[in-house]
Amino acid sequence: MKKLYIETLGCAMNVRDSEHIIAELTQKEDFEVTQKIDEADLILINTCSVREKPVHKLFSEIGYFNKVKKEGAKIGVCGCTASHLGEEIIKKAPYVNFVLGARNVSKIRDVLKKNKAVEVDINHDESTYAFSDFRSSPYKALINISIGCDKKCTFCIVPATRGEEISIPPELIVQEARRAAQNGAKEIFLLGQNVNNYGRRFSDKDRKIDFTDLLKMVSEIEEVKRIRFTSPHPLHMDDKFLQEFASNPKICKSMHMPLQSGSTKILRAMKRGYSKEWFLDRAMKLRQMVPDVHISTDVIVGFPGESDEDFADTIDVVEKVKFEQIFSFKYSPRPHTPAKEYPDQVPDEIASKRLQYLQNLHLQMLDAISQKEQGKVYEVYFEELKPNGYVSGRTDNNWIVKVKGSEELLGKFVDVKITKPGRLALEGEVVG
Known part of the structure; x- marks a missing residue:
């Protein structure tokens, strides 16, 4: 070999x-x-x-x-x-x-x-190619549901590297999910550049199905216990999608909502397609419909033309939504992107200060959020051995939880009482 x-x-x-x-x-x-x-x-x-x-x-x-x-x-x-x-x-x-x-x-x-x-042909269509099967983890399965991206975000190189968006036929996705679940993967993770834009384009042009319909199809597989997905686009978070997310017990109650900026002016320059008000409306509706939902996001600071007022708008959204997780970065000019040529590039020292402020603010929020987890009992799906005799897994709403234990916990759903809160992970003990 x-x-x-x-x-x-x-x-x-x-x-x-x-x-x-x-x-x-x-x-x-x-x-x-x-x-x-x-x-x-x-x-x-x-x-x-x-x-x-x-x-x-x-x-x-x-x-x-x-x-x-x-x-x-x-x-x-x-x-x-x-x-x-x-x-x-x-x-x-x-x-x-x-x-x-x-x-x-x-x-x-x-x-x-x-x-x-x-x-390197970015127009090559492998949406119907039947790949051989391999999983890094026997406990969860990553499944592509679309290839490429049709968005024209001015900071993003992905359309130039992954080409136009095309959806993988639903029967192939369901077949793959069923096979993975029957082999022991109780959690299915659906992947796409904009997962909730699923169905926009198929090789078979006559198909009519959207992401909400696909979620229902995957949830009908008996062996599938949990469904996660990333990344949905805020623009496509319509009421039908949010209702399915809230009401379907198999869909994990964590949502990644890439904000990028809280300023409507900057969002327009980024060509994100939504405003600050739209994002806040969707996030607050989500909090109302699913009180224990975890919302994560992406934020870019220092995008060309970002003023102190624009950054203040981002901080305003962060303070209102209270994201459980933020992936934050300074703007990075990329080849094949319009923003690379924009005037008013923000000096690095200003972008660095803004990033530090945002990250410090979020750490304070995380301390307050995590402290409320003390004493709660969660059902945890264990999937990974950790050093020093620990096993880790995730709650339905995406907290990482670790307990003292061995490999006999792997692949099992177990009730855990939280004994030690942390910013990104919780420690607990098995109960029952």
């Missing part, structure tokens, strides 16, 4: 792409996965290009791979950075054997057999 080493950077969709690659190579070629780079016959790095830092990391990583790899081992670069840099990667790092874009995962076996292959 040949050995495959794969490093994955970026989002859950990249993780799923890596699982597809592993499945194709271990089940259709004679590879097995290794954690040791120096024994691998094939070394892959699956890249992210949403921010500048992972792109820089790519070249330092493949340079390191080239130094430690055994003689004759191949190096391949996959993912979003592969899509937008293409041949440039091989020019800059001639020891790379092939480049495989994020929209071309199904071609992994082909590029492996060609030297210096570059497959």
